Amino acid sequence: FPVTIRAMDSQRFFVEDGCGYGGLVNMGLTCYANAVIQCMRHSPRMAWILEKGKFDTLFDTSETTKAKRRMQQTTTTALGEVIQMLWQCKKGQSVRPAHLWQTVSPLVEDTLYEHFAMKAPHDAHEFFLFLLETIHEATAQEVEMRIVRPPPTTPEEHLALQALQS
Numbered sequence: 001f002p003v004t005i006r007a008m009d010s011q012r013f014f015v016e017d018g019c020g021y022g023g024l025v026n027m028g029l030t031c032y033a034n035a036v037i038q039c040m041r042h043s044p045r046m047a048w049i050l051e052k053g054k055f056d057t058l059f060d061t062s063e064t065t066k067a068k069r070r071m072q073q074t075t076t077t078a079l080g081e082v083i084q085m086l087w088q089c090k091k092g093q094s095v096r097p098a099h100l101w102q103t104v105s106p107l108v109e110d111t112l113y114e115h116f117a118m119k120a121p122h123d124a125h126e127f128f129l130f131l132l133e134t135i136h137e138a139t140a141q142e143v144e145m146r147i148v149r150p151p152p153t154t155p156e157e158h159l160a161l162q163a164l165q166s
Contacts, residue, residue, distance in 0.1 A: 004150070011162065013037075014039055017095070018090055018091065019087060019088050019089060019090055020086070020087050020088075020089065020091055021084065021090060021091040021093070022086040022087075022088070022089020022090075022094055022095055023086075023089075023093075023094040023095070024037060024038065024082070024091050024095055024097055025094050025095065025096040025097070027096070027097065027098065027101055029119050029120055029121050030097075030101070032121060032122050032123065032124040032127055032138070033122075033124070033127050034097075035124050036124050036127050036128045036131065037079070037082060037083065037086075038086075039138050040079075040128075040130075040131065041083045041086055041087070042084065046083075047083065047087075049135075050079065050080040051080075051084065052080065052084055055076060055077075055080060055135070055138075055139055056073075056076075056077060056080070058138075058139035058141060059073045059138065059139065063083045068107075069137065071103065071106055071107045072107065072134045072137045072138035073138040074103045074107075074160045075103040075104060075107050075134050075138070076134055076138040076139070077128070078099050078100040078102075079100055079131060079134075080098075080127045081100075082095055082097045082099075082100050084092070085124060104117065105117040107134065107156070108130070112157075112164070113126075113130045116130065
């Protein structure tokens with residue numbers, strides 16, 4: 001789904017052509033999640049990241065990718081699709097995020113977030129953390145870093161270095 005979001009400045013987005021007024025259908029006690037998704041959608045950086053063609057280019061698609069990471073990528077894609085559809089809605093239209101919920105249930109199995117698989121009211125902040133963690137893990141890249149720093153010169157720096165090495 002193409003997304004028509006245009007930046008007015010670095011802090012605000014506005015809707016074009018009467019689109020972007022969509023709501024989310026409550027899928028059975030999911031209002032906590034709907035509020036989080038709407039907040040993420042109106043965060044300029046998050047909306048930009050979740051545009052089609054941005055986040056999914058960071059996915060590791062090799063055959064060695066673990067099943068858990070593939071599920072995180074599927075959930076991230078489903079979240080991106082929901083947010084993209086919300087930007088396309090005209091006033092009075094809504095999005096039914098059924099596919100997103102289908103991806104959440106297997107992802108949270110045997111984790112600290114497994115309660116999100118149950119149809120019950122949950123904490124919005126905790127769901128927000130779950131989504132951020134999912135996006136992070138789905139798009140994480142291995143990097144090689146070498147931190148160059150002069151050797152310690154003070155007794156405090158020597159003690160700090162010893163503490164880090166032990």
